[in-house]
Amino acid sequence: MHGGPNLLLSTIRQRFWPLRGRELARSIVHxxxxxxxxxxxxxxxxxGDLPPVRVNKAFPFENVGVDFAGPVFLKPPSRKAAPLKAYVAVYVCLAVKAVHLDLVPDMTTNGFIASLHRFTGRRGKPSMIYCDNGRNFVGAHRELNELRNLFLTQRHKDVVANETTSNGILFRFIAPRSPSLGGIWEAAVKSMKLHLRRIMGNAMLTETEFTTALIQVESILNSRPITPMSEDPQDLQPLTPGHFLVGKPLNAIPEPDLSEIPESRLSRWQRVQSLIQHFWKRWHHEYLNTLENRYRWxxxxxxxxxxxxxxxxxxxxxxxxxxxxxxxxxxxxxxxxxxxxxxxxxxxxxxxxxxxxxxxxxxxxxxxxxx
CATH class of the missing domain: 2.30.30 (SH3 type barrels.)
Known part of the structure; x- marks a missing residue:
């Protein structure tokens, strides 16, 4: 029932005068x-320092972080039916911050595995997935391992099965209830929710309408600058995740039709390769420098x-x-x-x-x- 350091010291001094009393009272309270x-x-x-997957060059979505957001409620097919509950799976490339959004009907192991199949079908198979310890992620990891072990123990496995199962996806789980260890995908979830609120408001969309809005939000997130923007109009446009996906921001103005230009005047394929190398060079010199600062801790x-x-x-x-x-x-x-x-x-x-x-x-x- 003691008070703060000052109150405790004043109360004690009514009967005693301890030496170095202020320091002693503060120590007792602490x-x-x-x-x-x-x-x-x-x-x-x-x-801590950033892990190698954040600062090394890699193909987009080769190393990803994944998280679930929601629930969101969709408009049912009939008026008398209850609203449909769904979730959004957020995949983030750890190298270039590219985002992939996928609508998932439920937060189950099967739902996540189906979402993972859709993701790999559109973006390619990642080599490593970072995620939290949600039950759906842990279950998917266990089920994929069982499936991989099943294929590896077959007597008559062909070359294709051997090639695909020996290079399974590696899962890395962060500590439970420690979102600071997965800040890159937590930030992506926050940005996705911000844009969805602006688009949807209080409206309840159908599954098709919500999927369309989700893809538009994905385009916006992949067009955001990841390097500081300059005030000089002569400087290059800021680097975005879209540059590593399609060579330009996804919301950029379409290029003019080049079908009528003679082939001899078109750039060669080596020019395309040099552009990609130019993007990675800018990523190395402009983007990585911004990751060196510690704004907290x-x-x-x-x-x-x-x-x-x-x-x-x-x-x-x-x-x-x-x-x-x-x-x-x-x-x-x-x-x-x-x-x-x-x-x-x-x-x-x-x-x-x-x-x-x-x-x-x-x-x-x-x-x-x-x-």
């Missing part, structure tokens, strides 16, 4: 577990250690009801900084990013700590 649980502060760590802090007592932040619960856990494993990055830990709670062991944890001022036996 080490009070009840006060920390009432106003917890999330931990922070220096923002700019300072190093002490690493979280094993056996530390923490609170697990829950957005839909008050702080007093957040679960208490003990850190059982730390996973330092390549720079030695800990940004992901395993926490044991009453319901089991789970992974969390450190920015979703609040350290409690509970003393732990130093012999149990592992730096």
């Amino acid at each position: 080490r009070c577990v009840t006060c920390v649980r009432a106003r917890p502060r999330s931990m922070e760590q220096l923002m 700019t300072e190093k802090t002490s690493n979280l250690v094993q056996n530390a007592i923490v609170l697990l932040r829950e957005e839909n619960l008050p702080p007093q009801k957040w679960a208490i856990g003990r850190v059982v494993d730390v996973q330092p990055g390549v720079d030695g900084l800990v940004r992901l830990v395993s926490v044991r709670t009453s319901s089991g062991i789970t992974q969390r990013a450190v920015n979703k944890l609040c350290l409690l001022p509970v003393e732990v036996d130093s012999s149990l700590l592992i730096q």
Whole structure:
């Protein structure tokens, strides 16, 4: 039932005059577990370096992040029927930020696998997919592995089956409830929702109408600049994801008809290749430089250690009801900084990013700590 540092110090000084009382009162308040649980502060760590898939050249959609957004409600075929619920699968290229949007009828394993087939049919098979730990993603990963193992154990597998199954898609799952580890596709979901609200408003569209609007939003997102725009009209137009998909922004004005121009005056195929190389050169010099800045988490802090007592932040619960856990494993990055830990709670062991944890001022036996 103590107050803040000043109130606590003034109350104590009515009977005693402790030496260095202000520092002592502040220390007592900061080490009070009840006060920390009432106003917890999330931990922070220096923002990590970008993974190689974000800064290395690759074909568009070779490495993608995927997330589901929704639900959205579609107009039913008849007036008396209930609105149809659907979701939007958002695929983001990790190299050039190109976006692919797909309407999915439900958030199930089969629904995601069907969406993955449509995605690979239009964009090509990715080599790696990053996603969160949603049940539909985990189920799809398990089912694809079972299908791959089934094909690999067939006695009479032909060359085609051997080629396709030996190069399966690799899934990478981020820690549960840690959206900061998948910020690139979370930002794409936010942008997609913003444009859909502007287009739809409160209207309820049919499946065909919604699919048309979704593709138009995809075109807008793939035409947004990914490099800073210059005020000089003589400079080149800003680089967009559409340059890597079709050679220009998807909402650009169509080029004039070249069918009447003699073939000898047309550019050669090598010119097309040089344009593509020019886009990648600009991507390297203009776009990658913008990724070097750390706008958040700019300072190093002490690493979280094993056996530390923490609170697990829950957005839909008050702080007093957040679960208490003990850190059982730390996973330092390549720079030695800990940004992901395993926490044991009453319901089991789970992974969390450190920015979703609040350290409690509970003393732990130093012999149990592992730096």
